[in-house]
Amino acid sequence: DTEVTQTPKHLVMGMTNKKSLKCEQHMGHRAMYWYKQKAKKPPELMFVYSYEKLSINESVPSRFSPECPNSSLLNLHLHALQPEDSALYLCASSQRLAGLNIQYFGAGTRLSVL
Amino acid sequence: LAKTTQPISMDSYEGQEVNITCSHNNIATNDYITWYQQFPSQGPRFIIQGYKTKVTNEVASLFIPADRKSSTLSLPRVSLSDTAVYYCLVGDRDTGGFKTIFGAGTRLFVKA
Numbered sequence: 001d002t003e004v005t006q007t008p009k010h011l012v013m014g015m016t017n018k019k020s021l022k023c024e025q026h027m028g029h030r031a032m033y034w035y036k037q038k039a040k041k042p043p044e045l046m047f048v049y050s051y052e053k054l055s056i057n058e059s060v061p062s063r064f065s066p067e068c069p070n071s072s073l074l075n076l077h078l079h080a081l082q083p084e085d086s087a088l089y090l091c092a093s094s095q096r097l098a099g100l101n102i103q104y105f106g107a108g109t110r111l112s113v114l
Numbered sequence: 115l116a117k118t119t120q121p122i123s124m125d126s127y128e129g130q131e132v133n134i135t136c137s138h139n140n141i142a143t144n145d146y147i148t149w150y151q152q153f154p155s156q157g158p159r160f161i162i163q164g165y166k167t168k169v170t171n172e173v174a175s176l177f178i179p180a181d182r183k184s185s186t187l188s189l190p191r192v193s194l195s196d197t198a199v200y201y202c203l204v205g206d207r208d209t210g211g212f213k214t215i216f217g218a219g220t221r222l223f224v225k226a
Contacts, residue, residue: 004157031212033212033214042201042216042217042218042219043158043216044216045213045214045215048212048213050212055212056212056213088155090157090158091157092157094212101205101212102148102160102163103150103158103160103214104160105156105157105158105159106157107155107156107157108155108156108157110155
């Protein structure tokens with residue numbers, strides 16, 4: 001099973017709402033990632049968790065709050081977002097093998113902020 | 115991390131071989147090279163990864179010259195379903211490549 005599952009697939013929220021994105025993998029990977037992707041642009045790294053600890057935060061605004069409750073789950077809590085935060089949010093996981101790192105991506109959550 | 119440069123777009127016809135070259139002049143000794151494919155509204159999908167010389171798997175080949183300042187993804191006999199964006203990434207092998215930076219990507223359009 002090489003699947004990373006993201007829920008929901010689509011989300012519409014107002015600027016005062018609080019919502020969460022969920023990501024799940026059962027490949028035993030110990031690194032998990034959040035990316036943001038705008039239309040016709042490459043994915044941009046937001047956060048990396050390694051062994052359930054936050055190891056990389058790419059200067060993401062505090063209205064995005066990641067959480068890694070266990071080795072299989074990754075959440076992204078959203079609060080007071082802006083319309084420019086509308087994008088495809090991608091989750092990925094990876095495991096180092098022989099020094100190489102291959103990431104497996106979910107299909108993403110399409111977020112619209114009104 | 116080394117920056118990558120790829121052609122913005124390429125066109126091809128079904129059945130042809132497609133070669134997409136990525137430039138990474140500042141690649142470090144510990145960096146490896148990875149290619150991903152992305153279809154609209156889907157997450158990127160791993161294609162191939164290598165460090166030097168040539169790597170081949172069931173879908174593609176990756177050619178890396180001795181100086182490692184560039185790499186070429188080769189897709190044999192493309193079909194319409196290979197129309198996608200292809201990203202070249204350079205990552206740090208020693209740190210597991212966690213800090214991942216995607217380049218602009220190459221939009222490949224395969225015509226009938």
